[in-house]
Amino acid sequence: MRPLPLPTPDTAAFFAAIDAGRLTVPRCGACGRFFLYPRAYCPFCTSGQVALEPVSGRGTLESYVVNHRPAPGFEEDAPYVVGVIRLAEGPTLFAGIEGEPAVDGELDAFFEPRGERNVLKFRMRKAAG
Numbered sequence: 001m002r003p004l005p006l007p008t009p010d011t012a013a014f015f016a017a018i019d020a021g022r023l024t025v026p027r028c029g030a031c032g033r034f035f036l037y038p039r040a041y042c043p044f045c046t047s048g049q050v051a052l053e054p055v056s057g058r059g060t061l062e063s064y065v066v067n068h069r070p071a072p073g074f075e076e077d078a079p080y081v082v083g084v085i086r087l088a089e090g091p092t093l094f095a096g097i098e099g100e101p102a103v104d105g106e107l108d109a110f111f112e113p114r115g116e117r118n119v120l121k122f123r124m125r126k127a128a129g
Helices: 012-019
Strands: 024-028 050-054 058-067 080-087 092-098 106-114 117-126
Touching: 012 024, 012 050, 012 117, 058 092, 058 117
Parallel strands: 092 117
Antiparallel strands: 024 050, 058 080, 058 106, 080 092, 106 117
């Protein structure tokens, strides 16, 4: 069985939105910047005026790896691609990728159902250039 993320008090609302099929990212009410990972304060200006806001789900692939030696629970998926995605709104995150990966390629977020939960993944839209 594939493991799922274990929400913490700071990440519970972020993962609840994913489970509901929505991608939301923390944004600072003081400086206006989006950031990840979810936390109670802004990493840029240290303000506590933080709220989750919906984002586009579009991003750009910054880096990736094709994993041929999977972590426990992912053996049936190998080989699989994971990468660093820069969201259109600015922050980066690490996620699974479907399609032929290309650095600087564009991606769209989607949600893969796993039981009663969802996992955030990205699908390549088109190659850069």
